[in-house]
Amino acid sequence: DTGVSQDPRHKITKRGQNVTFRCDPISEHNRLYWYRQTLGQGPEFLTYFQNEAQLEKSRLLSDRFSAERPKGSFSTLEIQRTEQGDSAMYLCASSPLSGVDTQYFGPGTRLTVL
Amino acid sequence: QKEVEQNSGPLSVPEGAIASLNCTYSDRGSQSFFWYRQYSGKSPELIMFIYSNGDKEDGRFTAQLNKASQYVSLLIRDSQPSDSATYLCAVYTNAGKSTFGDGTTLTVKP
Secondary structure (H helix, E strand, C coil): CCCCEEECCEEEECCCCCEEEEEECCCCCCEEEEEEECCCCCCEEEEEEECCEEEEECCCCCCCEEEECCCCCCEEEEECCCCHHHCEEEEEEEECCCCCCCCEECCCEEEEEC | CCCEEECCCCEEEECCCCEEEEEEECCCCCCEEEEEEECCCCCCEEEEEECCCEEEEECCEEEEEECCCCEEEEEECCCCHHHCEEEEEEEEEECCEEEECCCEEEEEEC
């Protein structure tokens, strides 16, 4: 499978716990994105990497959220001290550096905070 | 006003009809425009993109872009029940930032 993969697919946690999600982009894609999506809404931009550099971060992202892409390949998204409002689908997408920014999404990680 | 606006629907069309989905955007600097299909519980799937004014056709799908009116649309010809999904419009404005609408739910009735 050469598509974008995400792990885990589902995560249930208790309020106050930390969680970490992983995204493996399409191998030749330099750009990697994280989005959050809640029911009835479109994906909401969180952050963007070009290779290992984090170039853009949403103002909506609180200090509890952090993302890394240390070697320019896979990326992790960590949420500290989770809150019930963090319950959502977390989507990762990747795109090639050249040409139109066509983003291909992974299957997502569904987070439920109890 | 949201940056990307779509009618939430639901839009219902009979099988074989043309479905027309619309999207407006606020940033005149927007460069590229994308349509995604999202089935319930699944992640968005890219249908097509457009970046020049006019029409772009891909099989049963046609994207239309009018930058002067800040309007982009997707036409689905010969609609099939399998086309029933939520259709998301996404607008790429600058390096690394794409803004999505909240989607239009389409139902194609057999």
